Amino acid sequence: MGLKTSLYDSHLREAAKIVDFGGWDMPLHYGSQIDEHHAVRGDAAMFDVSHMAQIDLRGERTAPFLRRLLANDVAKLREPGKGLYSCMLRDDGGVVDDLIVYAMTPTWFRMVANAGTRAKDLAWLRAAAAPFEVDVIERPDLAMIAVQGPKARAKAATLFTPDAAARVCALGAFASAAFALAPVFATAEFRLPDAAASASGDCLVARTGYTGEDGFEISVPGFAGPAVWAALRGAGVLPAGLGARDTLRLEAGLSLYGNDLDEEHDPLASGVAWTVAFEPSDRDFIGRRSLEALRAAPSLRLRGLVLEDRGVLRSHQPVETASGPGAITSGTFSPTMNRAIALARLPAGSDGAAQVEIRGRKLAARIVDPPFVRHGKILVPM
Amino acid sequence: MSDIPSELQYTKSHEWIRMLPEQKIEMGITDHAQAALGDLVYVEVPEIGKQLAAGGVCAVVESVKAASDVYSPVAGTVVASNTALAERPELLNESPYTAGWLVRIELDAAASVPVLLDADAYARYVAASAD
Numbered sequence: 001m002g003l004k005t006s007l008y009d010s011h012l013r014e015a016a017k018i019v020d021f022g023g024w025d026m027p028l029h030y031g032s033q034i035d036e037h038h039a040v041r042g043d044a045a046m047f048d049v050s051h052m053a054q055i056d057l058r059g060e061r062t063a064p065f066l067r068r069l070l071a072n073d074v075a076k077l078r079e080p081g082k083g084l085y086s087c088m089l090r091d092d093g094g095v096v097d098d099l100i101v102y103a104m105t106p107t108w109f110r111m112v113a114n115a116g117t118r119a120k121d122l123a124w125l126r127a128a129a130a131p132f133e134v135d136v137i138e139r140p141d142l143a144m145i146a147v148q149g150p151k152a153r154a155k156a157a158t159l160f161t162p163d164a165a166a167r168v169c170a171l172g173a174f175a176s177a178a179f180a181l182a183p184v185f186a187t188a189e190f191r192l193p194d195a196a197a198s199a200s201g202d203c204l205v206a207r208t209g210y211t212g213e214d215g216f217e218i219s220v221p222g223f224a225g226p227a228v229w230a231a232l233r234g235a236g237v238l239p240a241g242l243g244a245r246d247t248l249r250l251e252a253g254l255s256l257y258g259n260d261l262d263e264e265h266d267p268l269a270s271g272v273a274w275t276v277a278f279e280p281s282d283r284d285f286i287g288r289r290s291l292e293a294l295r296a297a298p299s300l301r302l303r304g305l306v307l308e309d310r311g312v313l314r315s316h317q318p319v320e321t322a323s324g325p326g327a328i329t330s331g332t333f334s335p336t337m338n339r340a341i342a343l344a345r346l347p348a349g350s351d352g353a354a355q356v357e358i359r360g361r362k363l364a365a366r367i368v369d370p371p372f373v374r375h376g377k378i379l380v381p382m
Numbered sequence: 383m384s385d386i387p388s389e390l391q392y393t394k395s396h397e398w399i400r401m402l403p404e405q406k407i408e409m410g411i412t413d414h415a416q417a418a419l420g421d422l423v424y425v426e427v428p429e430i431g432k433q434l435a436a437g438g439v440c441a442v443v444e445s446v447k448a449a450s451d452v453y454s455p456v457a458g459t460v461v462a463s464n465t466a467l468a469e470r471p472e473l474l475n476e477s478p479y480t481a482g483w484l485v486r487i488e489l490d491a492a493a494s495v496p497v498l499l500d501a502d503a504y505a506r507y508v509a510a511s512a513d
Binding site: 017028029032033034243247310311312314332333335340359 | 420423424426442444447449468
């Protein structure tokens with residue numbers, strides 16, 4: 001018996017196969033994870049991501065705190081609602097977690113971090129926040145639904161009042177809009193129970209996701225979660241589980257904490273070098289000095305692999321390249337490409353052909369640069 | 383409730399066995415096993431002529447989620463493998479007892495078929511392990 005999100009009963013009604021995920025009872029699939037994968041690439045599907053850690057950071061010095069805490073720079077967030085993907089690092093450059101942070105107001109940021117690292121993250125945040133007098137407030141009261149796919153935004157927009165729909169449809173990538181519940185979900189067809197009591201920011205609609213497709217991540221109070229889920233089902237959005245979420249993020253070349261990202265490796269060797277803001281050079285974020293040294297002499301890089309032989313790539317399988325050995329950090333079978341694909345930590349500069357050892361046999365693979373698939377299209381040579 | 387045909391025999395590792403004439407068997411994985419594995423995307427079957435030990439690995443089936451070994455309940459020689467599964471591993475999900483068969487084995491002269499579960503016993507075993 002694990003922790004349950006407010007959508008647990010909704011999943012049971014859809015005959016979900018429930019599995020343990022970081023202590024949470026979560027849906028793996030609702031019948032076929034490959035069908036769910038294709039629904040996201042071609043139409044629209046939704047994921048319950050309420051298990052993720054939603055955390056409010058409040059205080060006059062929240063922005064300076066985050067500029068110290070995060071490898072990416074929240075000074076880039078010049079408009080309210082804008083979000084940013086970042087790692088938070090240890091002094092030695094190891095990744096404590098990866099997360100998204102939204103600037104709600106000048107003194108209030110909303111962070112969304114991984115479920116499995118919740119306790120560690122909160123301890124890390126609180127210790128780092130104390131000198132800045134920033135309050136770290138967990139929001140376990142909030143559910144979150146990720147609606148993803150080429151038709152996701154149009155289908156989700158039908159839940160909102162015309163004004164709110166216009167606002168969320170106008171959001172750029174990584175932008176969000178904060179609402180109180182009552183005016184947002186006040187259409188004649190769809191009213192949320194108890195919505196009148198909610199405060200601004202209880203509904204956050206962000207144009208973000210983890211699938212390589214367009215869509216929204218919609219945060220609402222847990223009591224409203226099942227009604228929003230049901231309304232999205234009514235709008236033709238299919239449910240999708242953690243299985244499809246993993247194949248989608250891997251095709252999109254997005255790193256997963258615990259597989260591709262961990263405390264033993266720095267972000268430069270984990271496929272997220274692009275999220276480290278070295279400029280301005282006087283911003284002293286935690287881990288900066290270690291990364292400066294690593295940046296001068298890179299040793300490992302996260303690259304993509306496409307298996308040319310038949311088989312399925314899995315994490316921890318050893319890889320041989322012309323530049324030396326490496327290992328797969330995440331592997332799966334790509335439903336879009338109909339091939340096995342992987343992210344692998346390989347020696348910097350390795351390219352071309354590689355060999356992967358699977359059950360004692362060496363199979364041929366090709367080194368590529370992720371993403372493999374974005375917006376429904378295969379981006380690597382087949 | 384999973385499909386458990388009464389004319390077949392079963393193992394506790396979720397293989398099914400169909401007795402064929404001339405000391406041969408056909409085997410595959412059960413409906414319960416394919417449902418637990420989820421969408422199958424890769425199947426590795428043995429080459430014809432391969433010698434199998436009783437209890438040894440005779441095939442590997444992989445779903446999107448995980449790889450799983452399939453064990454031969456008998457010692458014998460592979461006389462046929464379902465090579466159609468290389469192109470269409472989903473046959474294992476769609477028809478685990480017919481089009482999704484894995485391998486046909488001729489028993490060694492000295493070998494005997496071990497005691498297997500009948501359909502009722504396998505159904506009870508699956509129900510008990512679900513609790």
